[in-house]
Amino acid sequence: MQTTQVQAYRAGLLHFHADPAFTPDAHHWHEDGLLVVADGKVLAAGDYAALHPTLPPGTQVHDYRGKVITPGFIDTHVHYPQTDMIASPAPGLLPWLNTYTFPTERQFEDPAHAAATAEFFLDELLRVGTTTAMVYCTVHPQSVDAFFEASEKRNLRMVAGKVLMDRHCPTFLQDCAETGGRESEDLIKRWQNRGRAQYAITPRFAPTSTEAQLGVAGELARAYPDTYIQTHVSENEDEVKWVRELFPQARSYLDVYDSYGMLRPRAMYGHCIWLDEGDRRRMAETQAAAAVCPTSNLFLGSGLFDFERADQAGMLLSLATDVGAGTSFSMLQTMNEAYKVARLKGSYLPALRMFYLATLGAARSMQLEGTIGSFAAGAEADFVVLDPKATPLLARRTGHTESLEELLFALALLGDDRTVAATYSAGREVHRRA
Incomplete structure (x- = not known):
């Protein structure tokens, strides 16, 4: 030495x-x-x-x-393209997506815009002490390249992926099952385990992917088991109702993903508010993890995460900002709101538990204990x-x-x-x- x-x-x-x-x-x-x-x-x-x-x-x-x-703090669910639309007013999740999110994400077809946003986003994460994040890009492959190029320059351990979305979205953001799968696989081959980069297969959420596209995502997850999976589940009651209408054969919203082989270690599900006991047991069995997003859930009025029931089921848990619906990049401020959410649900989060969830708990949820x-x-x-x-x-x-x-x-x-x-x-x- x-x-x-x-x-x-x-x-x-x-x-x-x-x-x-x-x-x-x-x-x-x-x-x-x-x-x-x-x-x-x-x-x-x-x-x-x-x-x-x-x-x-x-x-x-x-x-x-x-x-x-x-x-270093670990943020397990955040959208870098939404940096510029943080704190945008809307009466709920679905109108917020249509009014702000989709038009903002359209700009990431421009590689220069994607690169500039990625630089600012990473600077902001480091300013608040976040050294690893699981990051949603946009449907544009160049948005993923821009993000990983910026994180590689800083030698950061980051997870990110191209959003898959082939229905129920503006045509300017729509891919298809075939092209989305091919572009995702190309990005996996380019970035997975390159330096400290790791790739996440990223269907936005079940309503914006056809069954064909969800099938492709599941195939990629089986073909590349060391990659991550990230998506949203059971965030909002209107969204849950919509999923029930779109997938009447599924037992639950979570079951939609399960039926395509997307519940496994290294799968991170954002929100997980409106799960039932069967869902929670299934997540624990498969070692799929929950990213709890308190500032986002309060901002959009989506609901309160139930820490007590999640713990009873043995679910893997972590904390996340979910910017831009989340209102701060800071994991300290995220802890602040998580504490209040727990109190409103009748449970209590000691500070030691909150710091665990933002560090080792997140690493365990990502199957990275011993690494970060x-x-x-x-x-x-x-x-x-x-x-x-x-x-x-x-x-x-x-x-x-x-x-x-x-x-x-x-x-x-x-x-x-x-x-x-x-x-x-x-x-x-x-x-x-x-």
Whole structure:
């Protein structure tokens, strides 16, 4: 090991080895901790007093005392083409799609527009401490190329895919089963596992794909089992009713995807609000995961996710922003709203659970435990530095917290982009707060 390759970071260190909802002492907390990194990977994480004497002579120690370092946040459901239409008013999901989403996505037939938006989008993610995301592009293959080219320059672990949509949408965004499948396969071959890029087969949602196109998506999922699948399910009651009319043979909305072989590990389903008990059991059985999108669901009035029933079924869970229906890129603000959603449904989310869902919980949902989401030895060194004194109110509140739970709760409920002092990807600083 060469001395020049090793970097160390001193701060409070927090990461997880299990889900706090089910395992006592599921987290590792080092009040005066040291994170040791080399060649973009974690070498060690623990108490400063124990690790500092083991560092090679001359190792630079970045001093973040007074701050908290956690694994980089993971956003499991977000639409980069909707960046410019965030905070657009509409009475519900379906009118919002027709009025704002589809016209905005049309612009991504222009590669220059796609590239400029991807650059801004990734800068925004890093500014709020998000180092990995599962990203929806548009129907245009060039929108996928633009996104992955921008993330590759930054050496980010990102998942993205071309939207498949061959009905119930404007003709200017419509593909067909054959061309959508062929373009998706070309993109898989070009981007899957290239550097830190991974591909997601991406039917927008069941109503905008014919049975032929859903069949093609299922075939791709079987042919390329290491790819991801991402789509929407049971977000809105009107949408659920529409799916029932379009697919009368299906037991449920989720069953539509199941019938085409799209429930499997590495399948991420956005929203999952209006599932029944059979759906929840089926997701747990197949290791398909739920991306919970509280700011989006509140904004569109779609409903409240039921954390208690999902946990009873053993579903894999993560948190997601769902920008542009979501109203913030910040996972801290997403935690804030998730906490309130849980309370309105009669359950309670401790701060430790919320930080787990945004880190290791998301990595587990993506089948990436050991790669991202923790400081296990050998994991990729994606991490974020949080400043408990970032704002006067936050400093005042955290100045007299009496436990780690109180400190994290204050960060989640009062934090935003200003709380992120720095963001690192593969051991390299990719954002620093001005």
